[in-house]
Amino acid sequence: MASDFDPMAVKAMVFDTFGTVVDWRGSIIAEGETYWKPQRGVDIDWAAFADAWRGKYGPSMNKVRTGELPWTKLDDLHRMALDENLAEFNVISLSEADKQQLNLVWHRLNAWPDAPSGLARLKSRYVIGPLSNGNLSLLTEMAKFAGLPWDCILGCDLFQHYKPDPESYLGAVAILGLEPGQVMMTAAHTGDLEAARKLGLRTAYVHRPLESGPGRERPRPADGDFDVVADDFRDMAAKLGL
Amino acid sequence: MASDFDPMAVKAMVFDTFGTVVDWRGSIIAEGETYWKPQRGVDIDWAAFADAWRGKYGPSMNKVRTGELPWTKLDDLHRMALDENLAEFNVISLSEADKQQLNLVWHRLNAWPDAPSGLARLKSRYVIGPLSNGNLSLLTEMAKFAGLPWDCILGCDLFQHYKPDPESYLGAVAILGLEPGQVMMTAAHTGDLEAARKLGLRTAYVHRPLESGPGRERPRPADGDFDVVADDFRDMAAKLGL
Numbered sequence: 001m002a003s004d005f006d007p008m009a010v011k012a013m014v015f016d017t018f019g020t021v022v023d024w025r026g027s028i029i030a031e032g033e034t035y036w037k038p039q040r041g042v043d044i045d046w047a048a049f050a051d052a053w054r055g056k057y058g059p060s061m062n063k064v065r066t067g068e069l070p071w072t073k074l075d076d077l078h079r080m081a082l083d084e085n086l087a088e089f090n091v092i093s094l095s096e097a098d099k100q101q102l103n104l105v106w107h108r109l110n111a112w113p114d115a116p117s118g119l120a121r122l123k124s125r126y127v128i129g130p131l132s133n134g135n136l137s138l139l140t141e142m143a144k145f146a147g148l149p150w151d152c153i154l155g156c157d158l159f160q161h162y163k164p165d166p167e168s169y170l171g172a173v174a175i176l177g178l179e180p181g182q183v184m185m186t187a188a189h190t191g192d193l194e195a196a197r198k199l200g201l202r203t204a205y206v207h208r209p210l211e212s213g214p215g216r217e218r219p220r221p222a223d224g225d226f227d228v229v230a231d232d233f234r235d236m237a238a239k240l241g242l
Numbered sequence: 243m244a245s246d247f248d249p250m251a252v253k254a255m256v257f258d259t260f261g262t263v264v265d266w267r268g269s270i271i272a273e274g275e276t277y278w279k280p281q282r283g284v285d286i287d288w289a290a291f292a293d294a295w296r297g298k299y300g301p302s303m304n305k306v307r308t309g310e311l312p313w314t315k316l317d318d319l320h321r322m323a324l325d326e327n328l329a330e331f332n333v334i335s336l337s338e339a340d341k342q343q344l345n346l347v348w349h350r351l352n353a354w355p356d357a358p359s360g361l362a363r364l365k366s367r368y369v370i371g372p373l374s375n376g377n378l379s380l381l382t383e384m385a386k387f388a389g390l391p392w393d394c395i396l397g398c399d400l401f402q403h404y405k406p407d408p409e410s411y412l413g414a415v416a417i418l419g420l421e422p423g424q425v426m427m428t429a430a431h432t433g434d435l436e437a438a439r440k441l442g443l444r445t446a447y448v449h450r451p452l453e454s455g456p457g458r459e460r461p462r463p464a465d466g467d468f469d470v471v472a473d474d475f476r477d478m479a480a481k482l483g484l
Contacts, residue, residue: 075419127382137419140369140394152382152395157417175399177317177379 360475
Protein backbone atom coordinates (compact mmCIF):
# COMPACT_ATOMS: atom_id res chain seq x y z
CA MET A 1 0.00 0.00 0.00
CA ALA A 2 1.02 3.61 -0.49
CA SER A 3 2.99 4.78 2.53
CA ASP A 4 0.70 7.71 3.44
CA PHE A 5 -2.45 5.61 3.21
CA ASP A 6 -4.52 4.85 6.33
CA PRO A 7 -7.24 2.27 5.64
CA MET A 8 -9.11 3.34 8.79
CA ALA A 9 -9.56 6.89 7.47
CA VAL A 10 -11.65 5.54 4.58
CA LYS A 11 -15.40 5.26 5.28
CA ALA A 12 -16.77 4.24 1.88
CA MET A 13 -15.51 2.35 -1.16
CA VAL A 14 -17.17 3.10 -4.50
CA PHE A 15 -16.66 0.83 -7.48
CA ASP A 16 -16.53 1.02 -11.20
CA THR A 17 -18.62 -1.95 -12.33
CA PHE A 18 -18.23 -2.86 -16.04
CA GLY A 19 -14.99 -4.83 -16.18
CA THR A 20 -14.14 -4.14 -12.54
CA VAL A 21 -16.92 -6.08 -10.78
CA VAL A 22 -18.66 -7.86 -13.65
CA ASP A 23 -17.38 -9.59 -16.79
CA TRP A 24 -19.40 -7.73 -19.43
CA ARG A 25 -17.65 -9.38 -22.39
CA GLY A 26 -17.88 -12.98 -21.23
CA SER A 27 -21.49 -12.47 -20.14
CA ILE A 28 -22.67 -11.04 -23.46
CA ILE A 29 -20.87 -13.77 -25.39
CA ALA A 30 -22.42 -16.43 -23.14
CA GLU A 31 -25.98 -15.11 -23.54
CA GLY A 32 -25.47 -14.76 -27.29
CA GLU A 33 -24.13 -18.29 -27.71
CA THR A 34 -26.64 -19.99 -25.38
CA TYR A 35 -29.81 -18.02 -26.16
CA TRP A 36 -29.71 -15.58 -29.07
CA LYS A 37 -27.90 -17.87 -31.51
CA PRO A 38 -29.73 -21.20 -30.91
CA GLN A 39 -33.15 -19.88 -29.90
CA ARG A 40 -33.47 -16.62 -31.85
CA GLY A 41 -31.30 -17.38 -34.86
CA VAL A 42 -28.74 -14.60 -34.35
CA ASP A 43 -25.82 -16.50 -35.84
CA ILE A 44 -23.00 -13.99 -35.57
CA ASP A 45 -19.57 -13.75 -33.95
CA TRP A 46 -20.78 -12.80 -30.46
CA ALA A 47 -17.30 -11.84 -29.24
CA ALA A 48 -16.96 -9.37 -32.09
CA PHE A 49 -20.51 -8.13 -31.45
CA ALA A 50 -19.77 -7.54 -27.75
CA ASP A 51 -16.53 -5.72 -28.57
CA ALA A 52 -18.22 -3.51 -31.16
CA TRP A 53 -21.09 -2.70 -28.79
CA ARG A 54 -18.71 -1.79 -25.98
CA GLY A 55 -16.60 0.17 -28.46
CA LYS A 56 -19.45 2.63 -28.91
CA TYR A 57 -19.65 3.24 -25.14
CA GLY A 58 -16.98 5.90 -24.68
CA PRO A 59 -17.88 7.92 -27.79
CA SER A 60 -21.61 7.89 -26.91
CA MET A 61 -20.94 9.13 -23.37
CA ASN A 62 -18.61 11.77 -24.72
CA LYS A 63 -21.51 13.17 -26.74
CA VAL A 64 -23.31 13.71 -23.42
CA ARG A 65 -20.20 14.97 -21.64
CA THR A 66 -19.54 17.59 -24.35
CA GLY A 67 -23.17 18.68 -24.57
CA GLU A 68 -23.80 17.31 -28.07
CA LEU A 69 -26.55 15.18 -26.46
CA PRO A 70 -28.63 16.21 -23.43
CA TRP A 71 -28.44 13.96 -20.39
CA THR A 72 -29.20 10.43 -21.63
CA LYS A 73 -29.05 7.45 -19.32
CA LEU A 74 -26.81 4.52 -20.18
CA ASP A 75 -29.72 2.18 -21.01
CA ASP A 76 -30.66 4.59 -23.80
CA LEU A 77 -27.08 5.02 -25.03
CA HIS A 78 -26.76 1.23 -25.10
CA ARG A 79 -29.92 1.04 -27.19
CA MET A 80 -28.69 3.60 -29.72
CA ALA A 81 -25.44 1.66 -30.00
CA LEU A 82 -27.29 -1.64 -30.26
CA ASP A 83 -29.33 -0.42 -33.22
CA GLU A 84 -26.14 0.65 -35.01
CA ASN A 85 -24.48 -2.64 -34.12
CA LEU A 86 -27.36 -4.75 -35.41
CA ALA A 87 -27.21 -2.91 -38.71
CA GLU A 88 -23.43 -3.38 -38.95
CA PHE A 89 -23.75 -7.11 -38.25
CA ASN A 90 -26.66 -7.36 -40.69
CA VAL A 91 -29.07 -8.70 -38.04
CA ILE A 92 -32.57 -7.96 -39.32
CA SER A 93 -34.61 -10.71 -37.68
CA LEU A 94 -35.22 -9.23 -34.24
CA SER A 95 -38.56 -7.75 -33.15
CA GLU A 96 -38.76 -4.58 -31.09
CA ALA A 97 -39.45 -6.71 -27.99
CA ASP A 98 -36.35 -8.80 -28.79
CA LYS A 99 -34.23 -5.67 -29.10
CA GLN A 100 -35.48 -4.36 -25.76
CA GLN A 101 -34.67 -7.68 -24.15
CA LEU A 102 -31.21 -7.89 -25.73
CA ASN A 103 -30.43 -4.32 -24.67
CA LEU A 104 -31.03 -5.32 -21.06
CA VAL A 105 -28.23 -7.90 -21.22
CA TRP A 106 -26.24 -5.14 -19.49
CA HIS A 107 -28.50 -5.76 -16.45
CA ARG A 108 -27.63 -9.48 -16.57
CA LEU A 109 -23.86 -9.54 -16.32
CA ASN A 110 -22.02 -12.13 -14.28
CA ALA A 111 -19.69 -11.11 -11.47
CA TRP A 112 -16.02 -11.98 -11.58
CA PRO A 113 -15.82 -15.07 -9.36
CA ASP A 114 -14.15 -13.27 -6.44
CA ALA A 115 -16.57 -10.33 -6.40
CA PRO A 116 -19.53 -11.44 -4.22
CA SER A 117 -17.39 -12.87 -1.43
CA GLY A 118 -14.67 -10.23 -1.71
CA LEU A 119 -17.21 -7.39 -1.60
CA ALA A 120 -18.85 -8.96 1.45
CA ARG A 121 -15.52 -8.78 3.26
CA LEU A 122 -15.00 -5.14 2.24
CA LYS A 123 -18.59 -4.39 3.38
CA SER A 124 -17.74 -5.55 6.89
CA ARG A 125 -15.81 -2.28 7.46
CA TYR A 126 -16.83 0.09 4.65
CA VAL A 127 -19.99 1.37 3.03
CA ILE A 128 -19.75 -0.15 -0.44
CA GLY A 129 -21.58 0.84 -3.59
CA PRO A 130 -21.08 1.09 -7.32
CA LEU A 131 -20.10 4.46 -8.79
CA SER A 132 -20.77 3.48 -12.34
CA ASN A 133 -21.78 5.11 -15.57
CA GLY A 134 -24.68 2.64 -15.49
CA ASN A 135 -28.02 4.04 -14.35
CA LEU A 136 -29.40 3.20 -10.92
CA SER A 137 -32.00 0.76 -12.25
CA LEU A 138 -29.41 -1.08 -14.36
CA LEU A 139 -27.06 -1.37 -11.39
CA THR A 140 -29.85 -2.47 -9.05
CA GLU A 141 -30.95 -5.26 -11.36
CA MET A 142 -27.34 -6.25 -12.01
CA ALA A 143 -26.75 -6.57 -8.26
CA LYS A 144 -29.75 -8.89 -7.85
CA PHE A 145 -28.67 -10.93 -10.88
CA ALA A 146 -25.00 -11.23 -9.92
CA GLY A 147 -25.37 -11.38 -6.12
CA LEU A 148 -23.50 -8.16 -5.34
CA PRO A 149 -23.99 -7.14 -1.69
CA TRP A 150 -23.98 -3.34 -2.16
CA ASP A 151 -25.01 -1.04 0.69
CA CYS A 152 -26.31 1.59 -1.73
CA ILE A 153 -26.41 2.19 -5.48
CA LEU A 154 -24.80 5.29 -6.98
CA GLY A 155 -25.50 5.46 -10.68
CA CYS A 156 -24.31 8.43 -12.69
CA ASP A 157 -27.94 9.30 -13.47
CA LEU A 158 -28.13 10.61 -9.88
CA PHE A 159 -25.59 13.27 -10.84
CA GLN A 160 -26.40 13.57 -14.54
CA HIS A 161 -22.70 13.49 -15.31
CA TYR A 162 -20.68 10.58 -16.64
CA LYS A 163 -17.27 9.70 -15.30
CA PRO A 164 -14.66 11.10 -15.56
CA ASP A 165 -16.59 14.38 -15.10
CA PRO A 166 -15.70 15.69 -11.61
CA GLU A 167 -19.41 16.10 -10.79
CA SER A 168 -19.84 12.31 -10.72
CA TYR A 169 -17.08 11.64 -8.15
CA LEU A 170 -17.86 14.73 -6.06
CA GLY A 171 -21.58 14.02 -6.26
CA ALA A 172 -20.97 10.59 -4.77
CA VAL A 173 -18.83 12.04 -1.97
CA ALA A 174 -21.51 14.63 -1.15
CA ILE A 175 -24.48 12.25 -1.16
CA LEU A 176 -22.52 9.94 1.16
CA GLY A 177 -22.04 12.88 3.54
CA LEU A 178 -18.26 12.41 3.47
CA GLU A 179 -15.06 14.24 2.53
CA PRO A 180 -13.14 13.15 -0.62
CA GLY A 181 -10.35 11.59 1.44
CA GLN A 182 -12.88 9.34 3.17
CA VAL A 183 -13.98 7.76 -0.12
CA MET A 184 -11.92 5.25 -2.10
CA MET A 185 -12.57 4.83 -5.81
CA THR A 186 -12.01 1.25 -6.94
CA ALA A 187 -11.53 0.29 -10.57
CA ALA A 188 -9.65 -1.88 -13.01
CA HIS A 189 -8.99 1.21 -15.15
CA THR A 190 -6.23 3.65 -14.33
CA GLY A 191 -7.95 6.64 -15.96
CA ASP A 192 -10.95 6.35 -13.66
CA LEU A 193 -8.66 6.23 -10.63
CA GLU A 194 -6.51 9.13 -11.79
CA ALA A 195 -9.59 11.32 -12.27
CA ALA A 196 -10.79 10.47 -8.75
CA ARG A 197 -7.34 11.05 -7.23
CA LYS A 198 -7.15 14.55 -8.69
CA LEU A 199 -10.27 15.38 -6.65
CA GLY A 200 -8.82 14.04 -3.40
CA LEU A 201 -10.38 10.57 -3.33
CA ARG A 202 -8.30 7.55 -2.34
CA THR A 203 -7.72 4.91 -5.02
CA ALA A 204 -7.73 1.13 -5.25
CA TYR A 205 -6.78 -0.73 -8.41
CA VAL A 206 -7.94 -4.28 -9.10
CA HIS A 207 -6.36 -6.22 -11.94
CA ARG A 208 -8.78 -7.77 -14.44
CA PRO A 209 -6.52 -9.13 -17.17
CA LEU A 210 -9.35 -10.92 -18.97
CA GLU A 211 -11.74 -7.95 -19.31
CA SER A 212 -11.04 -7.49 -23.01
CA GLY A 213 -10.63 -11.19 -23.73
CA PRO A 214 -7.68 -13.56 -24.03
CA GLY A 215 -4.48 -12.13 -25.50
CA ARG A 216 -5.50 -8.54 -24.78
CA GLU A 217 -4.12 -8.04 -21.30
CA ARG A 218 -3.31 -4.58 -20.03
CA PRO A 219 -0.15 -4.14 -17.93
CA ARG A 220 -0.57 -4.31 -14.16
CA PRO A 221 0.42 -1.08 -12.41
CA ALA A 222 3.22 -1.16 -9.85
CA ASP A 223 2.25 -1.67 -6.23
CA GLY A 224 2.83 1.97 -5.26
CA ASP A 225 0.91 3.50 -8.18
CA PHE A 226 -2.36 3.63 -6.21
CA ASP A 227 -3.25 3.43 -2.52
CA VAL A 228 -4.02 -0.25 -2.99
CA VAL A 229 -3.12 -2.47 -5.95
CA ALA A 230 -4.73 -5.91 -5.79
CA ASP A 231 -5.18 -9.01 -7.91
CA ASP A 232 -8.87 -9.41 -7.02
CA PHE A 233 -11.32 -8.35 -4.29
CA ARG A 234 -10.27 -11.09 -1.91
CA ASP A 235 -6.67 -9.92 -2.24
CA MET A 236 -7.87 -6.33 -1.75
CA ALA A 237 -9.71 -7.28 1.44
CA ALA A 238 -6.60 -9.03 2.75
CA LYS A 239 -4.42 -6.02 1.95
CA LEU A 240 -6.84 -3.81 3.87
CA GLY A 241 -6.63 -6.15 6.86
CA LEU A 242 -10.07 -7.71 6.38
CA MET B 243 -56.18 -7.74 -1.10
CA ALA B 244 -58.00 -5.20 -3.24
CA SER B 245 -59.88 -7.00 -6.00
CA ASP B 246 -58.21 -5.18 -8.94
CA PHE B 247 -54.70 -5.74 -7.59
CA ASP B 248 -52.26 -8.02 -9.42
CA PRO B 249 -49.11 -8.69 -7.35
CA MET B 250 -47.25 -9.80 -10.49
CA ALA B 251 -47.69 -6.39 -12.12
CA VAL B 252 -45.63 -4.80 -9.35
CA LYS B 253 -41.86 -4.67 -9.98
CA ALA B 254 -40.61 -2.64 -7.02
CA MET B 255 -41.70 -2.01 -3.44
CA VAL B 256 -40.56 1.22 -1.81
CA PHE B 257 -40.82 1.72 1.93
CA ASP B 258 -41.33 4.47 4.40
CA THR B 259 -38.77 3.74 7.12
CA PHE B 260 -39.30 5.68 10.39
CA GLY B 261 -42.03 3.76 12.19
CA THR B 262 -42.67 1.46 9.24
CA VAL B 263 -39.38 -0.50 9.15
CA VAL B 264 -37.57 0.74 12.25
CA ASP B 265 -38.72 1.55 15.78
CA TRP B 266 -37.38 5.10 16.12
CA ARG B 267 -39.01 5.72 19.51
CA GLY B 268 -37.90 2.54 21.24
CA SER B 269 -34.40 2.86 19.79
CA ILE B 270 -33.87 6.44 20.97
CA ILE B 271 -35.20 5.60 24.43
CA ALA B 272 -32.91 2.55 24.61
CA GLU B 273 -29.78 4.50 23.60
CA GLY B 274 -30.69 7.27 26.02
CA GLU B 275 -31.25 4.94 28.95
CA THR B 276 -28.25 2.68 28.31
CA TYR B 277 -25.66 5.23 27.16
CA TRP B 278 -26.55 8.91 27.45
CA LYS B 279 -28.00 8.71 30.96
CA PRO B 280 -25.47 6.45 32.73
CA GLN B 281 -22.33 7.35 30.76
CA ARG B 282 -22.90 10.99 29.77
CA GLY B 283 -25.11 12.14 32.61
CA VAL B 284 -28.15 13.11 30.53
CA ASP B 285 -30.71 12.28 33.20
CA ILE B 286 -33.98 13.16 31.49
CA ASP B 287 -37.23 11.43 30.50
CA TRP B 288 -35.96 9.84 27.29
CA ALA B 289 -39.41 8.87 26.07
CA ALA B 290 -40.54 12.49 26.35
CA PHE B 291 -37.30 13.62 24.68
CA ALA B 292 -37.81 11.21 21.75
CA ASP B 293 -41.42 12.33 21.32
CA ALA B 294 -40.51 16.01 21.41
CA TRP B 295 -37.67 15.48 18.90
CA ARG B 296 -39.92 13.59 16.52
CA GLY B 297 -42.64 16.20 17.05
CA LYS B 298 -40.43 18.78 15.35
CA TYR B 299 -40.02 16.55 12.27
CA GLY B 300 -43.15 17.44 10.31
CA PRO B 301 -42.98 21.19 10.96
CA SER B 302 -39.28 21.35 10.01
CA MET B 303 -39.89 19.51 6.72
CA ASN B 304 -42.83 21.75 6.01
CA LYS B 305 -40.49 24.74 6.16
CA VAL B 306 -38.56 23.13 3.29
CA ARG B 307 -41.71 22.06 1.44
CA THR B 308 -43.15 25.56 1.52
CA GLY B 309 -39.86 27.23 0.58
CA GLU B 310 -39.27 28.93 3.93
CA LEU B 311 -36.01 26.97 4.06
CA PRO B 312 -33.92 25.94 1.02
CA TRP B 313 -33.37 22.21 0.51
CA THR B 314 -31.99 20.91 3.82
CA LYS B 315 -31.29 17.21 4.34
CA LEU B 316 -32.91 15.42 7.24
CA ASP B 317 -29.65 15.06 9.20
CA ASP B 318 -29.49 18.84 9.35
CA LEU B 319 -33.18 19.25 10.24
CA HIS B 320 -32.67 16.69 12.99
CA ARG B 321 -29.74 18.72 14.30
CA MET B 322 -31.71 21.98 14.35
CA ALA B 323 -34.49 20.19 16.24
CA LEU B 324 -31.99 18.56 18.60
CA ASP B 325 -30.53 21.91 19.60
CA GLU B 326 -34.04 23.22 20.40
CA ASN B 327 -34.85 20.03 22.27
CA LEU B 328 -31.70 20.16 24.40
CA ALA B 329 -32.55 23.72 25.41
CA GLU B 330 -36.13 22.77 26.26
CA PHE B 331 -34.96 19.84 28.40
CA ASN B 332 -32.29 22.02 29.98
CA VAL B 333 -29.42 19.75 28.88
CA ILE B 334 -26.29 21.91 28.91
CA SER B 335 -23.56 19.35 29.54
CA LEU B 336 -22.98 18.01 26.03
CA SER B 337 -19.98 18.94 23.91
CA GLU B 338 -20.27 19.65 20.20
CA ALA B 339 -18.88 16.16 19.49
CA ASP B 340 -21.51 14.65 21.82
CA LYS B 341 -24.28 16.52 20.01
CA GLN B 342 -23.04 15.30 16.64
CA GLN B 343 -22.99 11.75 17.94
CA LEU B 344 -26.43 11.99 19.52
CA ASN B 345 -27.87 13.46 16.32
CA LEU B 346 -26.75 10.35 14.46
CA VAL B 347 -28.93 8.14 16.66
CA TRP B 348 -31.32 8.33 13.67
CA HIS B 349 -28.71 6.23 11.79
CA ARG B 350 -28.76 3.66 14.60
CA LEU B 351 -32.40 2.63 14.81
CA ASN B 352 -33.44 -0.97 15.42
CA ALA B 353 -35.67 -2.79 12.94
CA TRP B 354 -39.06 -4.07 13.99
CA PRO B 355 -38.40 -7.77 14.66
CA ASP B 356 -40.14 -8.99 11.49
CA ALA B 357 -38.42 -6.54 9.15
CA PRO B 358 -35.10 -8.20 8.15
CA SER B 359 -36.63 -11.61 7.41
CA GLY B 360 -39.87 -10.22 5.97
CA LEU B 361 -38.00 -7.86 3.64
CA ALA B 362 -35.78 -10.73 2.49
CA ARG B 363 -38.91 -12.61 1.41
CA LEU B 364 -40.27 -9.56 -0.43
CA LYS B 365 -36.85 -9.11 -2.08
CA SER B 366 -37.11 -12.55 -3.64
CA ARG B 367 -39.63 -11.17 -6.17
CA TYR B 368 -39.41 -7.39 -6.00
CA VAL B 369 -36.76 -4.70 -6.08
CA ILE B 370 -36.98 -3.28 -2.56
CA GLY B 371 -35.69 0.02 -1.23
CA PRO B 372 -36.59 2.73 1.23
CA LEU B 373 -38.37 5.82 -0.05
CA SER B 374 -37.85 7.84 3.06
CA ASN B 375 -37.50 11.43 4.07
CA GLY B 376 -34.16 10.34 5.49
CA ASN B 377 -31.11 11.19 3.41
CA LEU B 378 -29.27 8.49 1.48
CA SER B 379 -26.34 8.36 3.90
CA LEU B 380 -28.66 8.08 6.91
CA LEU B 381 -30.61 5.26 5.27
CA THR B 382 -27.43 3.48 4.16
CA GLU B 383 -25.98 3.48 7.66
CA MET B 384 -29.36 2.50 9.15
CA ALA B 385 -29.51 -0.50 6.83
CA LYS B 386 -26.05 -1.69 7.90
CA PHE B 387 -26.94 -1.15 11.57
CA ALA B 388 -30.35 -2.82 11.45
CA GLY B 389 -29.61 -5.54 8.88
CA LEU B 390 -32.06 -4.35 6.22
CA PRO B 391 -31.47 -6.16 2.90
CA TRP B 392 -32.34 -3.28 0.51
CA ASP B 393 -31.57 -3.54 -3.20
CA CYS B 394 -31.10 0.22 -3.49
CA ILE B 395 -31.47 3.31 -1.32
CA LEU B 396 -33.83 6.10 -2.34
CA GLY B 397 -33.53 9.00 0.07
CA CYS B 398 -35.50 12.16 -0.54
CA ASP B 399 -32.24 14.08 -0.96
CA LEU B 400 -32.01 12.45 -4.41
CA PHE B 401 -35.14 14.35 -5.39
CA GLN B 402 -34.74 17.39 -3.10
CA HIS B 403 -38.41 17.07 -2.17
CA TYR B 404 -39.84 15.63 1.03
CA LYS B 405 -42.86 13.35 1.04
CA PRO B 406 -45.71 13.92 0.45
CA ASP B 407 -44.51 16.20 -2.38
CA PRO B 408 -45.33 14.40 -5.66
CA GLU B 409 -41.74 14.89 -6.86
CA SER B 410 -40.51 12.39 -4.26
CA TYR B 411 -42.81 9.52 -5.33
CA LEU B 412 -42.52 10.27 -9.05
CA GLY B 413 -38.77 10.74 -8.75
CA ALA B 414 -38.50 7.25 -7.29
CA VAL B 415 -40.64 5.78 -10.08
CA ALA B 416 -38.51 7.50 -12.73
CA ILE B 417 -35.11 6.54 -11.31
CA LEU B 418 -36.30 2.92 -11.12
CA GLY B 419 -37.19 3.10 -14.82
CA LEU B 420 -40.79 2.02 -14.09
CA GLU B 421 -44.37 3.23 -14.43
CA PRO B 422 -46.28 4.33 -11.29
CA GLY B 423 -48.47 1.21 -11.36
CA GLN B 424 -45.37 -0.98 -11.19
CA VAL B 425 -44.26 0.54 -7.87
CA MET B 426 -45.91 -0.18 -4.51
CA MET B 427 -45.51 2.33 -1.68
CA THR B 428 -45.38 0.62 1.70
CA ALA B 429 -45.98 2.45 4.96
CA ALA B 430 -47.56 2.33 8.39
CA HIS B 431 -49.06 5.77 7.73
CA THR B 432 -52.20 6.23 5.68
CA GLY B 433 -51.33 9.77 4.54
CA ASP B 434 -48.13 8.57 2.86
CA LEU B 435 -50.05 5.85 1.04
CA GLU B 436 -52.87 8.15 -0.03
CA ALA B 437 -50.40 10.63 -1.52
CA ALA B 438 -48.74 7.81 -3.48
CA ARG B 439 -52.07 6.38 -4.63
CA LYS B 440 -53.14 9.73 -6.10
CA LEU B 441 -50.10 9.50 -8.40
CA GLY B 442 -50.92 5.98 -9.56
CA LEU B 443 -48.67 3.94 -7.30
CA ARG B 444 -49.94 0.76 -5.63
CA THR B 445 -50.18 0.80 -1.84
CA ALA B 446 -49.38 -1.59 1.01
CA TYR B 447 -50.18 -0.79 4.62
CA VAL B 448 -48.36 -2.42 7.51
CA HIS B 449 -49.74 -2.02 11.02
CA ARG B 450 -47.26 -0.76 13.64
CA PRO B 451 -49.41 -0.22 16.71
CA LEU B 452 -46.44 0.47 18.98
CA GLU B 453 -44.79 3.21 16.89
CA SER B 454 -45.90 6.02 19.22
CA GLY B 455 -45.56 3.97 22.40
CA PRO B 456 -47.94 1.96 24.56
CA GLY B 457 -51.48 3.28 24.85
CA ARG B 458 -51.21 5.40 21.70
CA GLU B 459 -52.35 2.94 19.06
CA ARG B 460 -53.78 4.18 15.79
CA PRO B 461 -56.76 2.30 14.31
CA ARG B 462 -55.97 -0.41 11.77
CA PRO B 463 -57.48 0.29 8.32
CA ALA B 464 -59.95 -2.18 6.87
CA ASP B 465 -58.57 -4.91 4.62
CA GLY B 466 -59.81 -3.27 1.41
CA ASP B 467 -58.55 0.23 2.15
CA PHE B 468 -55.22 -0.38 0.40
CA ASP B 469 -53.97 -2.95 -2.12
CA VAL B 470 -52.47 -4.92 0.75
CA VAL B 471 -53.13 -4.48 4.48
CA ALA B 472 -50.83 -6.56 6.67
CA ASP B 473 -49.91 -7.02 10.31
CA ASP B 474 -46.17 -7.12 9.64
CA PHE B 475 -43.77 -7.84 6.76
CA ARG B 476 -43.97 -11.61 7.13
CA ASP B 477 -47.76 -11.35 6.89
CA MET B 478 -47.32 -9.04 3.88
CA ALA B 479 -45.04 -11.57 2.15
CA ALA B 480 -47.57 -14.33 2.79
CA LYS B 481 -50.41 -12.20 1.41
CA LEU B 482 -48.34 -11.59 -1.74
CA GLY B 483 -47.77 -15.33 -2.12
CA LEU B 484 -44.13 -15.27 -1.02
